[in-house]
Amino acid sequence: MSERELSQFSQTLQTPTEGERAAQWVLNAPEPPGLWRELVNSTKEIVLPNGNKSKSSGEHSKSRRMVSVLESVFPILVWSRTYTANKFKKDLMAGLTLASLCIPQSIGYATLAKLAPQHGLYTNVVPPIIYAFMGSSREIAIGPVAVVSLLISSMVQKVQDPEADPIAYRNLVFTVTLFAGIFQAAFGLLRLGFLVDFLSHAVIVGFMAGAAIVIGLQQLKGLLGITYSTNKTDIISVLAAVFKSLFHNPWSPYNFVLGCSFLCFLLLMRIVGRRNKKLFWLPAIAPLVSVVISTLIVYLTRADKHGVKIVKHIKSGLNPISVHQLQLNDPHATDLVKIGAIVAVVALTEAIAVGRSFATIKGYHLDGNKEMLSMGVMNIAGSLSSCYVATGSFSRTAVNFSAGCETVVSNIVMVITVIISLEALTRLLYFTPNAILASIIISALPGLIDVHEAYNIYKVDKLDFLALIGAFFGVLFCSVEIGLLVAVAMSFAKIIISSIQPGIETLGKVPGTDIFCDVNQYPMAVMLPGVLSVRIKSPLFCFANATFIRERISKWAIEKEEMDAKGIVKAKGKIQLVVLDMTNLTNIDTTGLATLEELYEQLLSQGIMLAITNPKWQVVHKLKVSNLVKKIGGRVFLTIGEAADACLGHRMHV
Template sequence: MRTSSSNENTSGAMELEEGCEFSDRQKTVVSVLSSKEPPTLWQDITGTIKEKVNNSNGKSKSFSLSKNVSSTLRGIFPILKWGASYNLAMFKSDFMAGLTLASLGIPQSIGYAGLAKLDPQYGLYTSVVPPLIYAIMGSSREIAVGPVAVVSLLLSSMTQKVVDPTIDPISYRNLIFTATFFAGLFQAGFGIFRLGFFIDFLSHAALVGFMGGAAIVIGLQQLKGLLGITHFTNNTDVVSVMKAVWEAIHQPLRPYNFVLGCSFLIFILVYRFISKRNKKVFWLAAIAPLISVVISTLVVFLTRADKHGVKIIKHVQGGVNRNSVADLQFNGPFVAEAAKIGLIVAVIALTEAIAVGRSFASINGYYIDGNKEMLAIGFMNIAGSLSSCYVATGSFSRTAVNYSAGCKTTVSNIVMAFTVFISLLLLTKLLYYTPTAILASIILSALPGLIDVGEACSLWKVDKLDFLTCMGAFFGVLFGSVEIGLLVAVAISFTKIILNSIWPRIEILGNIPGADIYCSKRQYPIAVDIPGLLIIRIDSSMLCFVNSSFIRERVMRWVDEKLEASVEESEFKLKAVVIDMSNVMNIDTSGIAALEVIHKNLASEGLQMKIVNPGWQVIHKMKLAKFVDCIGEKFFLTVGEAVEVFLAPVTVTVEK
């Protein structure tokens, strides 16, 4: 009887509504339709810039000039915040962590410089200036800054396509410095204008695949040093590398390189295994590379193994970082290429640094601001490009050592930088007899941490499209190039976004018995229909030209199915359609046109159209397009309210 009364008096409900008998209902309509005009896109952009510059959280009016300047400086230089409470006990911890960090960083920096096809000293330079800049501007306490394997490979693989380092090493080096300057410029720009979402285009799944593919390519390239090969391919794909190795093994080999390299690789891995089993001796893994360099250099020097085919580093230029301002090339033919390389490297470096920083920040229970990190990393790379450094970023392996060594603040980076600086002044001549096979073994020992098979398996279980993105990046790097791997990963990620935009989730809602809750009937089978009412929810943040046709067709198909199902049961005949737009944050003219078509089609069938909780921008554009005038005051804050108004005549009829 309740349902029948409801359907027979639906028109009465409208009359009551139009006659203003529902005072609360009228207040709701006024609150929905009379909201103030939302901010424009330009206002949003300028507002975020002002917030970043002022760092005042909307309270700048109550701040004096001196306090405002002080607040801004503290935002840009976090060292001013914690520096006041810094004490001797913290310095002792940071000092020991910095020395431990240097013992790992010095041999790694030399090896990564070779990976970037630069002379060894440039890797050491990159471990001096960028860590000092980051120490005063960075917000992460644990992150350790310096050259890393993936960025070194990325730089060399792209730059050598423009300038061959074997033919013109000076132009190649200058192009690296210029690309580093552009990388820093982009990174700082991302931080200043709060454009951190750019790095999100490289998803977690893409990064997992990219790192895994890059690790294998890096490992294969180390066969050059491990086997003592003189001539090797500049290509980074696995086919070219394996072909070069195959050709090399058919030539006279130098077995001492292989024996030396493999021996110390096993030595480093054993020390690492012991450190993982016993956390108290974590420092064994940190100093193992340095011990390997020292012992192998002594062996080669004492036995004169370089006379018997063992390849050595030879000359390493010592001294302080030299000024490289004059080396930057902004007027040459390769400026556009340098900017492109800088942009790609900037995104990869930021992604790795922020991922590392946030991982360790979460362990210690604090949060780092991604935009401030971008600013710090950007300025350290700009300063680095002016002082003979190439792109630096946060290293996961060195950060893990820094954390395990008990660092308290970024002072550990300062200690590490000064230790490397002293080594540049006093110890570079001792590296003359260091075998290149040892550098290869040090790089190889760091690669297993980049290949995360467990995470790839987790991606397969959780999201197949994410796994496809991961594999696209992996095989793109492995069989194409680093750039192809990145492009494939980004292309798959964008395809995923486009597919979700073109075919958004649309659900028919039902009522959970005994509660004023309306949920998807597919997700919750216990949800029941409201007789005479079809409730539809659009699960898309934007109703636009991409998905408007799909949404319109899906809604009208469900309406037609509902009408056909209710032909023989007149008491359950469809009377109204409720469209829940709570998730729709924006709309364009195509979306409004789709709603107009839906409204006209419903009106032709004698059905009402009710809209629930449209977003701020959505209701504003509906008013501008006169769509509100078209459908009248059929707007509600909740689905429950729309259903209550629809069923309201029942109460009135029973009372009479």
């Protein structure tokens, strides 16, 4: 061989192959951003969505940046530029229709929360105005809702009895509203929206159904015109209190007749509106019509003198300031913080679910973190102006959407209508029977019980259905908070089980391609001779699942355990190389790193090599810092094929 040929051969040996270059790309990945940097970046995404795109300097750049911040915090500055008279006409009609529904509903929900009726109307003034400026949903209707009202009354009354001291109870509700708003705003600023996701769709379906039944049973008090005292919300305690009151206290059947008559009317209007979409306005105005007619009946017949329970005095005037009523130094402040956190999560879950549902129909995206921030600010402001927790209502949002609303101006129209009612019409509601408010609440409950969706969940995922059942029976037979805790605990149990025993796929090469797939899902895929390629179907390799993963891989590689059709297809011949595909893995902890080292040493003692493919940059960083890359001989590659070629020294063909 000539000197020139020797030089060319030497250059060929030193020139890295394509696979080696790809491996270097993996190992030389940049260091991932730290926790503090991620928090800063996430805050910038909320406050300054356009980032630092503007490279120019000077006053123009600063002013543009300020405008960008304001537009991000107040979306009204963006869509108001294209607002037209035609849109206002639609929003005006939608807002008036919305007001006709929200006024009687809000009075009923306030009584459900064990507050004076005017607080339900107050909650339809300040929060919707603030949301109109800060919220990004165009259709959502803000105000009090049944589930949150029940949650507040069931939890706060354990701290303070509303019958014994209604003023102290009211002040504690305002304080809970403040804490709920603080939590919601914090969730949005810190991008902690995933906390809301702990209440899964199945949990919400079960919780709503159980809460609807409990709310309906509690309305027997108003529907029958009876009085009973129980601080419990479970079905057995409520029914026992109702029957005890019926048998031991005098009651008037006129309440029941009046309430059931209008309940039938409300349900009939709901059916008519559902069958004929053009008549959507009938179920929307039916509650207001019921209140007006029933109030006239009681006033003209003086039915209140014959046992019909009426609302009596509703305080007129706009929201009074309630800053001095907040009980921040209360001995039970810790309990109030806990209640505020629970209420914040439940209210956010309902609002975001409602907002995203209608945003999908209209074809635009709803930013969950911005929604949390706007909900938090509006509830903080509400706590300072005699409101309790407000959120998005599904029934009122559906009415708003059907009425043809274009923007949140419909909420502003609703607010103006409620303000007029507070200033001029509250005296007319003096003779409104309690049975009508009960019937209005009961008529809205069927929408909270979704039997069809529960059946779909049962068909799709049995574990999700168990969480649904846990939430449903927990609310029904224990309490609202117990139902939530049971459901969340079952959801966590599902996550933990999946984390402890994650699925592990055995990969084979699809003939004619360079693609490696699960051999059980794709029977045509063939395992490379002498190579065991596995992929962990979990985003984490951590203390919870590390031992399970190591034992499973070592069994397959060393013991060559025969598996059935649901397990691994045994590789032909002796295993010489185990390739761990980390495509799905997003992070690994110190236990995972130690276990991976143990697996390497265990395989090495049997003469088997270990290689890693396609790790994420967070994983690569930890592999390098822990010196695990050096310990396994630098066998980190981009693909399984490259790992087999490099480790076994020849091309693998199927």
